[in-house]
Amino acid sequence: MGQISKSDFYQLLQSRKSIRQFKTDDVPRDVLERIIHQAAMHAPSGKNRQNWRFFVVQGEKKNQYLKFSQKSWLGIKDVLQQRLKPSLYAFTERFFYTLGNAPVVIFAYSHNSADERYHTSIGSVYMAVQNLNLACQIEGLGCCTMGAPLEIKNEVDEFLGVTDLPEYKSGELELLCAVAIGYADHEPPKPSRQIENRITWLK
Numbered sequence: 001m002g003q004i005s006k007s008d009f010y011q012l013l014q015s016r017k018s019i020r021q022f023k024t025d026d027v028p029r030d031v032l033e034r035i036i037h038q039a040a041m042h043a044p045s046g047k048n049r050q051n052w053r054f055f056v057v058q059g060e061k062k063n064q065y066l067k068f069s070q071k072s073w074l075g076i077k078d079v080l081q082q083r084l085k086p087s088l089y090a091f092t093e094r095f096f097y098t099l100g101n102a103p104v105v106i107f108a109y110s111h112n113s114a115d116e117r118y119h120t121s122i123g124s125v126y127m128a129v130q131n132l133n134l135a136c137q138i139e140g141l142g143c144c145t146m147g148a149p150l151e152i153k154n155e156v157d158e159f160l161g162v163t164d165l166p167e168y169k170s171g172e173l174e175l176l177c178a179v180a181i182g183y184a185d186h187e188p189p190k191p192s193r194q195i196e197n198r199i200t201w202l203k
């Protein structure tokens with residue numbers, strides 16, 4: 001591990017931020033394969049089940065997804081209207097309508113099983129998603145993890161063809177989030193981190 005300095009590592013973690021506006025340039029297939037194979041799939045997982053499942057959506061299929069993204073907005077807009085200032089609310093609404101022109105959306109599912117606790121399965125997939133976020137950062141890509149598709153979970157399952165899979169039919173496949181990916185076309189501020197009341201030290 002001699003090549004990566006400690007400061008480079010922390011810089012990578014701290015420079016990651018959610019990107020919601022992208023250039024229309026495609027992301028090369030080898031880059032997508034690298035961030036999935038060499039980063040996401042190297043996450044730890046409960047009982048090493050590697051229970052993540054990824055559906056990579058691009059091109060016309062991605063364009064077709066936009067109407068689902070617009071629908072997912074309806075489920076969360078009221079909460080956001082109370083939380084965000086008007087300009088940020090308008091920007092977020094636009095993001096849901098266009099996904100910021102992201103050329104790629106990766107949907108992350110968990111293949112749950114009776115052999116593993118539910119939350120362990122879910123956590124394993126989110127660890128893979130975080131690896132994916134960090135790999136995007138080092139590859140010069142931007143990304144935004146989105147829980148919004150959960151608002152219209154069943155429709156997304158159908159749209160992706162997941163409903164035809166035997167593990168879906170047996171109730172084991174569950175959508176957790178989507179990650180919009182592309183080359184960043186804006187430089188948003190990084191939201192600050194709060195330390196207060198987040199850690200309890202015990203001896």
Ligand SMILES: Cc1cc2nc3c(=O)[nH]c(=O)nc-3n(C[C@H](O)[C@H](O)[C@H](O)COP(=O)(O)O)c2cc1C
Nearest residue numbers: 016017018019095144145146147148149177190191
């Ligand atoms: C599980 C999860 C779900 C999220 N869902 C959404 C979403 O639906 N839409 C969105 O614009 N951002 C979403 N985000 C991004 C957060 O808003 C963002 O991470 C947070 O505001 C902190 O900003 P940063 O990522 O730039 O540090 C999600 C993030 C996570 C981890």
